[in-house]
Amino acid sequence: MLVRPMDPADRARVVEIAGLGDQELDVDAELARSWARIWTAGDPxxxxxxxxxxxxxxxxxxxxxxxxxxRCGAARALLAELLTHARANRVRLVVLEVRRSNRAALSLYRSHGFCAMGIRRGYYADNAEDAIEMMLAIDPQSGQILPGRDEIALPEV
Structure with a gap:
């Protein structure tokens, strides 16, 4: 699957996809941030x-x-590209939050070596669902993913 940095021409499609989910996304604000990175998958x-x-x-x-x-591999391809970027830029830590109920995402992140570090109670504004904080440590010199372990029990995935 084609994965690439977001092009301004992708704006409408990214906004559409974001609107179908559970979070709003101000794409213009993100594109204006020098620290933001957006990748897209697929053509279209x-x-x-x-x-x-x-x-x-x-x-x-x-x-x-x-x-x-x-379930077509788009998120997996995006995550793989993110980790390639992380290694190339000597990133030491990748962190994220995921809905406790999102078993597909939990499984994806676990398959890439992410560990569950904590819970943010009532994190999601739409329904006050808890978020699971996950982390992946990378050796910045070798680019190898460092072994970690869950600090909290995860739902079965």
Missing amino acids: VVAFLLAWAVADELHVINVATHPDHR
Whole structure:
């Protein structure tokens, strides 16, 4: 699947996909931030990933796939590209929050080595659902993913 940095021509499609999910996304504001990185997957775009680069960390803000294209590998391809970017830029830590109920996302992140570090109670404004905080440590010199362990129990995925 084609994964590339977001092009301004992708704006409408990214806004559409974001609007189908559970979070609003101000694409223009994100594009204006020097620390924001947005990648898209598919041609036409079927998914996107937004991350913020802060010092030697990446914080995944949003991963969204059009409902008609879920379970087709788009999110997996985006996450793989994010980790390639992380290694190339000597990122030490990748962090994210995920809905406790989002078993597909939990499974995806676990398959890439992310560990559950904590819970943010009532994190999501739409229904006060808890978020699971996840982290992936990377050796900035070798680019190898460092082994970690869950600090909290996760729902079965």
